[in-house]
Amino acid sequence: MNPYNTPAPPRPWWKTTPAVLGLLALVALLGAFSFGLGFVVMIAAMVAVWVLSPWRRFAKLGATFGAFLLLAVGAGLGGQLDESGTKQPDAKAREDSKASAEAASSPTPAKVVKAADYTGKPLNDAEKLARSAGFTTGHHDAAEDDRSIIMRSGWTVCFQEADTTAKTVDFAAVKSNEPCPEKDGGPLPWPKMPDVVGATYNTATKDLKQAGIDLDSVTLDDVYLDIDTPIAEEAAEDGDEWRVCFQSPDEGIKVTSTTTVSLDLGRWSDADLVQDCPKAKDTTYKIPANDPDYESDNSTSEEDGSTGGGSSSSSGGSTGGGSVGTVHPGSFCSPQGATGVTKAGTPMVCGPGSDGRNRWRSS
Numbered sequence: 001m002n003p004y005n006t007p008a009p010p011r012p013w014w015k016t017t018p019a020v021l022g023l024l025a026l027v028a029l030l031g032a033f034s035f036g037l038g039f040v041v042m043i044a045a046m047v048a049v050w051v052l053s054p055w056r057r058f059a060k061l062g063a064t065f066g067a068f069l070l071l072a073v074g075a076g077l078g079g080q081l082d083e084s085g086t087k088q089p090d091a092k093a094r095e096d097s098k099a100s101a102e103a104a105s106s107p108t109p110a111k112v113v114k115a116a117d118y119t120g121k122p123l124n125d126a127e128k129l130a131r132s133a134g135f136t137t138g139h140h141d142a143a144e145d146d147r148s149i150i151m152r153s154g155w156t157v158c159f160q161e162a163d164t165t166a167k168t169v170d171f172a173a174v175k176s177n178e179p180c181p182e183k184d185g186g187p188l189p190w191p192k193m194p195d196v197v198g199a200t201y202n203t204a205t206k207d208l209k210q211a212g213i214d215l216d217s218v219t220l221d222d223v224y225l226d227i228d229t230p231i232a233e234e235a236a237e238d239g240d241e242w243r244v245c246f247q248s249p250d251e252g253i254k255v256t257s258t259t260t261v262s263l264d265l266g267r268w269s270d271a272d273l274v275q276d277c278p279k280a281k282d283t284t285y286k287i288p289a290n291d292p293d294y295e296s297d298n299s300t301s302e303e304d305g306s307t308g309g310g311s312s313s314s315s316g317g318s319t320g321g322g323s324v325g326t327v328h329p330g331s332f333c334s335p336q337g338a339t340g341v342t343k344a345g346t347p348m349v350c351g352p353g354s355d356g357r358n359r360w361r362s363s
Contacts (some may be wrong), residue, residue: 016037106322116129123173140170142158159186191254193253194210196208220232221262226328237263347362
């Protein structure tokens with residue numbers, strides 16, 4: 001047998017070209033699931049290429065490069081590559097890490113400061129307190145007149161509007177002796193004068209208070225020429241004896257901070273002969289004997305024969321040293337020598353005063 005004509009024995013299947021190519025394809029497939037397993041298969045494929053395959057040198061070099069490329073592509077598609085060589089954290093861990101990083105990098109939000117309630121305080125004090133709390137302040141007239149505010153210490157806060165974001169507060173105020181309107185920019189609710197003519201002093205003060213009028217602003221006067229004006233405490237002490245004869249302003253008039261409320265009082269009790277108000281104030285005497293002209297009028301009566309025995313009495317008056325009842329110290333009197341008593345029971349006598357005119361003096 002010619003040895004040169006004898007066919008070569010068949011190569012095992014693992015040494016054939018299809019087997020080597022299949023091994024290279026397996027590198028990419030396994031590398032997608034496990035980089036380590038794919039790397040081992042790649043080494044085996046390179047060995048098969050260089051040892052078992054009948055390929056030429058350049059084909060083997062190309063197969064080696066291809067094996068590395070296939071491993072890289074498979075591992076990349078399967079997510080097996082990592083720059084640090086460690087396993088990537090799961091999605092939740094990445095979200096938590098991102099949230100922590102954002103929280104660390106973002107500034108802590110500032111605490112919102114709420115403006116305090118300054119209504120009822122003087123405007124200058126309210127602005128000072130608000131500025132010390134970090135607010136920028138502004139102010140305007142709370143009434144409909146839109147007046148300019150000059151002396152802030154003389155104004156009182158009625159309303160306030162605060163912006164906690166911008167840290168500003170705007171005050172609406174009125175003058176300290178004025179009432180606050182029902183709303184910002186509304187009319188001032190001034191009280192109206194009630195009708196107190198004919199009422200006792202006690203009843204009149206109750207009506208004034210109920211109407212919203214400050215009793216400290218009320219002035220008193222008397223209606224008789226021989227009766228002194230009582231102070232408020234004296235009028236209140238005998239409040240059922242003092243009567244309101246005239247009032248100012250009239251009923252229904254607004255009482256503002258500049259309005260003067262005046263009550264003209266007359267006084268009488270059940271024992272007095274005269275228990276009515278005069279037609280006008282400062283025109284008559286409660287006790288006729290206190291009238292300086294009373295003596296001359298009496299003399300005329302005597303000349304006309306209207307009196308007898310040198311004495312006469314009218315409305316409790318007398319001449320010739322007679323008693324005239326209750327009198328008021330220091331008031332004018334007539335005739336000289338007449339006697340009387342004060343409400344407290346002190347004896348009084350009619351005699352010349354420091355001005356030369358007859359007045360009631362203590363006996």
